[in-house]
Amino acid sequence: MTNGSKRTIGTPLDRMTQHWVRLTGRRIDLRDEPWLAGPCGDRDRVGDSWLRREAARHGARVLDGADDAGLLPSMTALDGPGFDASELHPHVRDFYEHTTRWRLELWSQWSPWAWPFGWLVSTLFARRLEQLSLPLRPLDAAHGMTSEVTPVVAPDGGTLGASWQRRLRATGSTVFSGWYQAFTVPGVPQPRVRVVFPLPNGRLVVLLRPRVTPEGGLLLASPGGGWGEDGAYLVVERGSRAWARRVPVHERFHVHVDGEGVLRTDHALNLWTIPVLRLHYRLDGATPPSTR
Template identity: 25%
Template sequence: MNASRLGFHPQRVSDGSAVIGGAMWLAIVVGGPFRRLELLLLLAPLVLVPLLLGMIPAEGGREASSRWYWCAVLGQPIGALLVTASFALDHGVLAGMLIVPWGAVTLSMALWGLERLLPRGLEPLSELSIDAGLLYITVGSCWLLISRLGMNPLGFGDPIVFFTGIHFHYAGFVLPLLAGIAGRALSNGVWRRIYTFSVVTIVFGPGLIAAGITLSPLVEVVAVTALTVGVVAFALVTLLAIVPSRTNRFQQAALTVSSLAIAASMVFAFGYGLSEFLGRTLAGLQIGTMVAFHGHLNALGFALCGAVGWRVAVPASYSVCHAPFSSLTADGRVGADYLERNGIVGPLSPSGQMDDLAAYDRPDFDSGAVHPAIRTFYEHTAEYELRYKATWHPGFRTGARLAKRLTMRIEQLDLPVGANSQRTDSQIVDIDDSVDGRTGVRAWIRTDTETGNAVFVAAYATHKHDGETYMNIGLPLPWCNLSALLWMDTIETDVDSAGIRLSSRTRDEQGNEGLYLITPHLPVRLPMCEDFRVWPASVDAPQAPTTLRTDDTALVAQHEMWLFGQQFLTIQYAIEHVGSTNESPESKRRS
């Protein structure tokens, strides 16, 4: 569903719903039969949820066309209205059934959050915070449903069940979203580091508090303490770094009130949590006091003022990667005959991973500075033979041995586990662009010289993003593929010409680089990165490998990979020029 094509604009729809919901909420406050806590809860679905939903997508961004996003935006008014109707009834089946549509709305929000999170990964933290809020609110709707049904799971009374529902609508949803939106407006520096700490506690704090309520008072008080410190830190960052950077006076005033309110609110929450842990009341902090101070400060002071304040001028959103990915997949096996077996060989006869290294030129990268031997390798890859040695780092060797059984079977990414070096032949084959989905695609097929089995089958192409050309590699796997988007740079050597570096490491700017698992439904950014460096064999660079060099070695290379920041694999290469042919490995062996 693409409601924007029907003339709906997400921010206008959400703003309209928030205005109507605000009028309804005020009418209920004046003449409705609801208690104070119920009124504070109703403020979230009627006003805060639509107001915040409209601020998340980038202006004109693709994520605003997500079917899950539009299910949430268009379903929110109905769900909020039925939640309000539920509180006009006594606890029971009918009151609970009226909550179900709101549960469907929050489920759509959670699915949209996953749709945002998986292709982007855990960074930046501002967007992770927003995604956490979109996921947490589903927990709030579940507890709200349980409360309205009149159920008391785990022996909890209705107040605790209802408070948990409110907790996940405010601390679980509104707080992470406002923290995420604020983070978009914060530049790098010391305040950014404090913000990082605060967001980590905001993202994980609500879940830990809920676990503490269920499992242990000690866990609860530790979680409340951590969240209190984190939220107060966030309030300070907003007051001292973000508010002065905004130019609208109304926005400055609203964000100031919001920050002061949440700081004061968390002091009450900490005092109440400590009272519960010690088993005695401190400074008169009983449940009634919590409702009167903590609840109102959170809902009206922090949440409402913060949402209205940010709506005046919404910071630009992080751009999710929308690079063209290969659509190639395999059945149970890849193998050296993958292209022929699937009938996707193209009509051209390329000889290298790329036609011209100059395609990667940009203001800070000049292909003319690259050593001629490296350029020849990339433009005429089929003329080279590779000897390589893979080193699995401690902690990953057992996993590598287990993975070896699978990679041998599917003949893809079949790296050795032992200490011996191996040799591969190279073949470059054109691929039918209409099957792959990208343009200028060619496969680099590397086969073991002794066995003829495929070691590496990858489809190479390029794409541009913000004026920069990326190497775009797709490796077919059973029913999915592994895609690598790499930026290129030069590395200094002890001669006039430079070496080359290809990397998926994230840089400061919003680039496309990364490793992705491409599934039938959406790309999933993996918590992995890689660096590939190539030097002329004649240079003495500090990181250039030496163990495999011989008199015939033209180039040396080193490939390093990390998982969650931990290096798990290093591959060293010696690259030799063997002739100007592009024969298949089978033909080479026959000759």
């Protein structure tokens, strides 16, 4: 199928999805709900051009070519009533503060009922947009993933956030292109990990609640809840107008060190309470920190 025919099929589908959000969601003012603001992707392909637009929106600068960059400048950015970064295992903390030091190996397993849905989404949306293109078969990710982190520095010198692009080593195709920040939602004292996946005319915003396990692992979860609570939100923008809809996609990340000192991540994705996809990452550090 040619690129032109992909655009012919894709644009009406994108419009249908955006119309669904506008019809079933709520009208919002992003000035009042800044946790739903963020970058938008291009119409036909998300790519990485959104990063410079987001930096320009904040008057910030992009640190291209950073060879020791992390998703968060420090895990202490998440410190609050329910989280203390000093309790994390050093490997876990090092991964988030120096993400580019670590090589990612990935295994995936879809629930049998969900695989056809995953194939449909991948075929009609994800591959075309190069966004949220989850591996459909375990061998798709057999050669691992690249990990490119690009920090953005605010005018005051602080880190505004970081983009994280992951590509399959075997094919070079983009799996995820996201914007990562520690973010405090108004009225909630405990900072969250906020992940934004740019989409055409909008974005998917995920709020993840952090918690430290007794073994020093990190749990990040987006459980079910009401409006403004942890979870996933689809946002559509049309000029100065915006709409958002909470979607019943719930995630749980468990970043931990196993009995042999290897850093691993278990990622579970559910639709409501129904299992959809399980991802497992092995993370190998080039210069891992000393253990406790």
